[in-house]
């Protein structure tokens with residue numbers, strides 16, 4: 043259901059709220075029509091500012107925003123929000139409390155005749171899996187159901203783009219994954235391009251087609267979730283999108299020597315020496331004498347599906363984290379061997395880390 047006409051292009055957008063306080067500093071982002079992009083970044087990096095500029099609630103100082111080739115902002119143009127064909131799903135409490143669910147969903151359909159409005163409302167309720175809920179009032183819905191109705195309301199007028207601003211924040215973690223999956227399915231079926239703002243890396247990686255990591259007012263990297271995790275642009279991005287084990291290393295003919303043993307390099311890695319990135323699931327606990335490195339278990343955090351084991355490695359200053367599945371044969375204080383598997387990225391230490 044991708045629609046090439048709905049491509050969102052954000053080019054060189056800059057914004058500061060006052061002198062010497064730049065928030066966005068020439069941010070570029072392209073989201074193909076029909077794709078769901080997550081904008082991921084630490085608190086205060088400018089995610090909401092970006093969303094407000096795209097929605098038209100805020101003017102950028104410079105830069106352009108186009109949607110399907112139509113200029114929304116830039117070059118002397120500033121379309122008002124209601125002329126942008128953009129649907130918005132805010133954080134929480136978004137529904138009008140005094141209107142029924144059906145009236146909330148139909149809110150943006152005032153231009154249609156009654157029959158069409160009712161049909162579209164029913165279609166949207168069906169899309170978000172809440173057919174038959176139209177007569178309820180918002181307070182009679184769970185938090186997850188309310189967010190699905192907020193999405194139905196945003197999608198009802200067939201927007202070219204949907205902006206979601208941390209829409210799952212208010213939901214407890216047990217609900218979050220389910221609502222996230224429902225929202226993703228509904229967005230996909232609608233064919234709209236979507237931008238989801240979040241500071242939750244798991245949410246970004248598990249929901250989006252593309253993840254744009256924002257740092258210091260720019261996109262540090264924009265990639266598919268798998269590429270971003272496997273081949274982060276630098277150690278900061280690596281640590282921001284997942285748990286990272288960073289070690290000094292030297293490359294040699296397609297492999298890299300690390301203090302935990304040799305490992306294959308991810309194709310395209312060009313640095314010769316620097317910092318190698320390993321993920322905790324690439325490290326394995328072995329019998330104390332059998333791995334290339336040995337150390338002492340200092341801590342274990344059990345998560346149910348797996349556990350994170352912290353090991354102080356002989357000869358290494360910083361402890362390393364190892365993700366171990368299944369029943370654990372070690373406990374704090376035990377000696378253990380360590381082996382590294384898979385492939386790794388080597389980042390030159392000359393990379394600027396801002």
Ligand SMILES: Nc1ncnc2c1ncn2[C@@H]1O[C@H](COP(=O)(O)OP(=O)(O)OP(=O)(O)O)[C@@H](O)[C@H]1O
Nearest residue numbers: 059060065083084085086087088089090091092241
């Ligand atoms: N109206 C405003 N006036 C002045 N400064 C502002 C204004 N709105 C936001 N800021 C500042 O701009 C920076 C970016 O804010 P923004 O809300 O865009 O960040 P964010 O990435 O969405 O953060 P969070 O994840 O915490 O919601 C912050 O330092 C914030 O204090």
